[in-house]
Amino acid sequence: xxxxxxxxxxxxxxxxxxxxxxxxxxxxxxxxxxxxxxxxxxxxxxxxxxxxxxxxxxxxxxxxxxxxxxxxxxxxxxxxxxxxxxxxxxxxxxxxxxxxxxxxxxxxxxxxxxxxxxxxxxxxxxxxxxxxxxxxxxxxxxxxxxxxxxxxxxxxxxxxxxxxxxxxxxxxxxxxxxxxxxxxxxxxxxxxxxxxxxxxxxxxxxxxxxxxxxxxxxxxxxxxxxxxxxxxxxxxxxxxxxxxxxxxxxxxxxxxxxxxxxxxxxxxxxxxxxxxxxxxxxxxxxxxxxxxxxxxxxxxxxxxxxxxxxxxxxxxxxxxxxxxxxxxxxxxxxxxxxxxxxxxxxxxxxxxxxxxxxxxxxxxxxxxxxxxxxxxxxxxxxxxxxxxxxxxxxxxxxxxxxxxxxxxxxxxxxxxxxxxxxxxxxxxxxxxxxxxxxxxxxxxxxxxxxxxxxxxxxxxxxxxxxx
Numbered sequence: 001x002x003x004x005x006x007x008x009x010x011x012x013x014x015x016x017x018x019x020x021x022x023x024x025x026x027x028x029x030x031x032x033x034x035x036x037x038x039x040x041x042x043x044x045x046x047x048x049x050x051x052x053x054x055x056x057x058x059x060x061x062x063x064x065x066x067x068x069x070x071x072x073x074x075x076x077x078x079x080x081x082x083x084x085x086x087x088x089x090x091x092x093x094x095x096x097x098x099x100x101x102x103x104x105x106x107x108x109x110x111x112x113x114x115x116x117x118x119x120x121x122x123x124x125x126x127x128x129x130x131x132x133x134x135x136x137x138x139x140x141x142x143x144x145x146x147x148x149x150x151x152x153x154x155x156x157x158x159x160x161x162x163x164x165x166x167x168x169x170x171x172x173x174x175x176x177x178x179x180x181x182x183x184x185x186x187x188x189x190x191x192x193x194x195x196x197x198x199x200x201x202x203x204x205x206x207x208x209x210x211x212x213x214x215x216x217x218x219x220x221x222x223x224x225x226x227x228x229x230x231x232x233x234x235x236x237x238x239x240x241x242x243x244x245x246x247x248x249x250x251x252x253x254x255x256x257x258x259x260x261x262x263x264x265x266x267x268x269x270x271x272x273x274x275x276x277x278x279x280x281x282x283x284x285x286x287x288x289x290x291x292x293x294x295x296x297x298x299x300x301x302x303x304x305x306x307x308x309x310x311x312x313x314x315x316x317x318x319x320x321x322x323x324x325x326x327x328x329x330x331x332x333x334x335x336x337x338x339x340x341x342x343x344x345x346x347x348x349x350x351x352x353x354x355x356x357x358x359x360x361x362x363x364x365x366x367x368x369x370x371x372x373x374x375x376x377x378x379x380x381x382x383x384x385x386x387x388x389x390x391x392x393x394x395x396x397x398x399x400x401x402x403x404x405x406x407x408x409x410x411x412x413x414x415x416x417x418x419x420x421x422x423x424x425x426x427x428x429x430x431x432x433x434x435x436x437x438x439x440x441x442x443x444x445x446x447x448x449x450x451x452x453x454x455x456x457x458x459x460x461x462x463x464x465x466x467x
């Protein structure tokens with residue numbers, strides 16, 4: 001028997017303790033967030049390179065005209081602030097005074113602090129709270145307190161929250177409205193899997209959330225400050241034991257994947273249709289992201305191509321050493337690439353299959369790619385506009401030198417390019433498609449039978465029944 005949820009007090013009004021997951025580039029916008037809030041929940045506008053609109057309401061393409069990365073980075077920040085401000089205002093109008101509107105930022109996005117400051121300065125009274133993950137957002141509490149909005153850090157362990165609390169959040173405790181526990185094995189998009197955790201061995205979220213609550217209690221944080229369970233949440237009836245559980249304190253639930261398939265969801269129709277076909281195991285926890293974080297996405301040809309590229313990889317030495325005594329004679333110019341006999345034979349085989357260029361990685365390895373791939377990789381690296389604070393793929397860093405000091409990594413990809421493309425009608429098979437690991441339920445859940453796509457209101461009503 002499903003217990004049912006009780007409303008919580010958030011930003012001065014009663015709302016359902018269900019949160020729309022923020023996601024990234026244009027996958028959550030004013031239409032979905034406003035409708036979620038209108039239905040009485042907490043809607044979330046993505047403030048990650050959000051779309052802005054011209055006078056006719058058409059999306060303004062984010063075209064970068066500057067010649068240097070640093071100047072393009074400034075263009076990116078202008079686009080990001082303007083887009084998020086427009087999205088928040090539109091979401092607020094749709095919500096009609098119901099629910100609440102949060103914004104979501106990634107701490108590791110380029111210019112995150114400047115974007116957050118810029119958006120909050122121009123949306124006073126409209127934003128209830130800021131959710132923020134992907135990194136350790138120490139300054140989040142300070143910025144939120146300055147603008148008198150709530151903040152909800154996204155963490156994947158009690159240990160991470162303890163570090164944030166001790167260093168910064170305890171000084172702005174009154175603005176902490178909740179802590180989002182994002183399960184690193186279940187959530188879609190980027191997640192905070194640490195080096196101590198095995199990506200192939202998922203851990204039960206209950207003990208981890210219990211430990212997070214204990215950490216919060218050590219800091220004197222009330223049990224009424226909710227922990228928001230994020231990742232793998234589909235049917236609330238599956239979480240019945242978590243609701244009104246004194247061990248866990250107040251619990252809210254975040255839905256990231258389910259709101260993608262609604263009428264108000266801004267993602268293209270082809271992406272919505274593809275969600276209906278996902279099978280269990282089709283979502284891959286991988287490490288190709290230029291952020292360096294693990295992330296989860298649909299294992300489509302885009303992701304399979306990155307897997308195959310990394311498989312066509314050999315180690316080299318710049319001088320004869322150990323068993324690296326065979327000179328590489330394919331894919332490279334120059335003679336200072338020494339490899340093992342086995343790797344020499346593999347490289348020749350790849351070369352014969354058309355992978356005729358060997359590109360250096362930061363780890364003293366070579367990956368073999370086609371001339372077309374080489375051209376695309378080099379162009380994407382050259383076109384970098386600094387969308388991350390540090391990028392493995394382009395070696396951009398948001399520092400004085402604008403460089404990580406490491407070689408750009410051809411095993412990764414331009415995340416800004418692919419996320420903009422898929423969100424604005426690009427091919428769903430040849431772009432990165434983030435999804436949570438429960439996405440296979442679209443195909444199994446009778447709610448979506450015969451291709452039914454609900455409105456956000458219908459989805460929220462359904463969720464509240466336990467289904």
